Amino acid sequence: MFQRFALAFSLGLMASSVLSGPTSASDRGPLQIYVSKATQTLTVYDGDEVLVTSKVSTGKPGHSTPSGIFSILEKRKYHESNIYSNAPMPFMQRLTWSGIALHEGKVPNYPASHGCVRLPNGFAKTLFSMTERGAHVIITDDPVTPRPISQANLFTPRQPIPAGGLLSDAELRPTKIEASLKPVEVAMNEVLPKTGAAAQLVLEDEPPLRILITRRSQREEVRDVQEMLTELGFDAGATDGVLGSQTLAAIRGYKRWKSIEKDGELLSPRFITELSASAGRDKPLAGQILVRQKFKPVFEAAIGIREPEKGLGTHFLEASHVDRFKGKVDWRSVSIDNHLPAPTLKRLGITEPADDAALFTAEAALARLDIPDDVRAKIETMLSEGSSITISDSGIGPETGDGTDFITVTRTKG
Incomplete structure (x- = not known):
C-alpha cells in the first residue's frame, strides 16, 4: 500500500502538475498509478481524486512497453540495467522481473525507451517517495479512469468468527464444583476485542x-483428472497437474475401459463428463x-x-x-x-x-x-x-x- 502523506509537493516541473483537494491525508485510501501510452502521460489517483500527473516516455517501436495490470515489485534509488549496457536507471520501481520498470530518464514528447516507463527528472524522485512495494500500476493504450x-x-x-466459549476437549478443574471451594479455572479460547483501538x-x-x-487452466483440469483416476484405481501418479507418463497411461486405461479411445482430444468433454460420473462427482466448475x-x-x-x-x-x-x-x-x-x-x-x-x-x-x-x-x-x-x-x-x-x-x-x- 502507498504511504500516507500530506500533499506538499514542490516539483518545479513544467512536465507535471499537482492537484490537491480538501481531503485530509488520514482519509486517503490506497493510491493507483495509471500510464497511458497513447497520451504519454502518468496519473496518480487517490480514489476519484487526481493527485499528480506527469508526461512520460514509453517504449519505442520494436521495444514496446507491455499494457496490463502490474504492481511495484522492487524499489532502488539507483539501479543499472542488466540488459542495456548498464544504463543508469535512477529511482527505479520494478514492474516485472523480465525488465520493465518506472525510472528517471530522458522524456521527449514521444515513445523513446527500450520498454520501461521513463519519468522526468525530479518527478521520478517524488513518485518514488510516494510509493511502497505492492502498489498497483496499470498501463493502457488510451487513458482510463477509476470509477466507484x-x-x-x-x-x-x-470480522473473524470468534473462537470463544468453552473448549469441548479441555479438561476442567475440579470436576465437581461446591460452594465452599475457591473460584475454579476454566479453559477458554481467547477472543479479540470487538471494539477499541487494539x-x-x-x-x-x-x-x-x-x-x-x-x-x-489445464493445470487445474489435469489435477481433477488425476484425483478421479486415482479414486477409481488407476495409477495416475502425483496430483500435480502435469501430464506425465503415469497420468497419460491412466487416461488411456480409463478410455479403454469405457471404449472411448477414439474420442478426439486427450481431455475431451466426453472424457471429462464420463470420468466425473464414474467418480460420482459433478462436472468441474x-x-x-x-x-x-x-x-x-x-x-x-x-x-x-x-x-x-x-x-x-x-x-x-x-x-x-x-x-x-x-x-x-x-x-x-x-x-x-x-x-x-x-x-x-x-x-x-x-x-x-x-x-x-x-x-x-x-x-x-x-x-x-x-x-x-x-x-x-x-x-x-x-x-x-x-x-x-x-x-x-x-x-x-x-x-x-x-x-x-x-x-x-x-x-x-x-
Missing part, C-alpha cells in the same frame, strides 16, 4: 490481498479464484462461471475505506481492452468475446460468478485496505511467478 462500483457479488469485510490496529495491519478470478498476499500464494479454489461461452473481459478493482466492524468498503474499478486471439478463444471455449465494453462491464462479469460460501468467508475475514481483484479470461501469465502479485499482460506490442 457496487455489485452484490463483491466482497464485504467481516482490535482496529490488528485488522489494519493485515496485508492487502491480491485476488485473481479467471478460467480454470469453469472458474478459479486465486489469492496472494505479500507476493506469496495463500490459497486457490474452484468457482462457477455462468454462461462460460461468453468472455468475462479484463477488469481491475481495488478496495479502500475498509471498515470491518461496520462491514463497509468502497470498491473502484477500471475495465481494460484485451482482445484475445482466435486460438486462445478456442482453447478457452469462448464463442462470444468480451469486445463490447458497453456490455462486458465489471458488474456484468461479477454477476456471472458463483463463489462458494466458504471461499467468500475466508476472503472477507482477510479483506483489508488496498486489497484488489483482477478478473481476466486469460489466466495466469508467464510474468506471474515467485515474488510477484498477479501480473496480467493485455498487450505486448503497440
Whole structure:
C-alpha cells in the first residue's frame, strides 16, 4: 500500500502538475498509478481524486512497453540495467522481473525507451517517495479512469468468527464444583476485542490481498483428472497437474475401459463428463479464484462461471475505506481492452468475446460468478485496505511467478 502523506509537493516541473483537494491525508485510501501510452502521460489517483500527473516516455517501436495490470515489485534509488549496457536507471520501481520498470530518464514528447516507463527528472524522485512495494500500476493504450462500483457479488469485510466459549476437549478443574471451594479455572479460547483501538490496529495491519478470478487452466483440469483416476484405481501418479507418463497411461486405461479411445482430444468433454460420473462427482466448475498476499500464494479454489461461452473481459478493482466492524468498503474499478486471439478463444471455449465494453462491464462479469460460501468467508475475514481483484479470461501469465502479485499482460506490442 502507498504511504500516507500530506500533499506538499514542490516539483518545479513544467512536465507535471499537482492537484490537491480538501481531503485530509488520514482519509486517503490506497493510491493507483495509471500510464497511458497513447497520451504519454502518468496519473496518480487517490480514489476519484487526481493527485499528480506527469508526461512520460514509453517504449519505442520494436521495444514496446507491455499494457496490463502490474504492481511495484522492487524499489532502488539507483539501479543499472542488466540488459542495456548498464544504463543508469535512477529511482527505479520494478514492474516485472523480465525488465520493465518506472525510472528517471530522458522524456521527449514521444515513445523513446527500450520498454520501461521513463519519468522526468525530479518527478521520478517524488513518485518514488510516494510509493511502497505492492502498489498497483496499470498501463493502457488510451487513458482510463477509476470509477466507484457496487455489485452484490463483491466482497464485504467481516470480522473473524470468534473462537470463544468453552473448549469441548479441555479438561476442567475440579470436576465437581461446591460452594465452599475457591473460584475454579476454566479453559477458554481467547477472543479479540470487538471494539477499541487494539482490535482496529490488528485488522489494519493485515496485508492487502491480491485476488485473481479467471478460467480454470489445464493445470487445474489435469489435477481433477488425476484425483478421479486415482479414486477409481488407476495409477495416475502425483496430483500435480502435469501430464506425465503415469497420468497419460491412466487416461488411456480409463478410455479403454469405457471404449472411448477414439474420442478426439486427450481431455475431451466426453472424457471429462464420463470420468466425473464414474467418480460420482459433478462436472468441474469453469472458474478459479486465486489469492496472494505479500507476493506469496495463500490459497486457490474452484468457482462457477455462468454462461462460460461468453468472455468475462479484463477488469481491475481495488478496495479502500475498509471498515470491518461496520462491514463497509468502497470498491473502484477500471475495465481494460484485451482482445484475445482466435486460438486462445478456442482453447478457452469462448464463442462470444468480451469486445463490447458497453456490455462486458465489471458488474456484468461479477454477476456471472458463483463463489462458494466458504471461499467468500475466508476472503472477507482477510479483506483489508488496498486489497484488489483482477478478473481476466486469460489466466495466469508467464510474468506471474515467485515474488510477484498477479501480473496480467493485455498487450505486448503497440
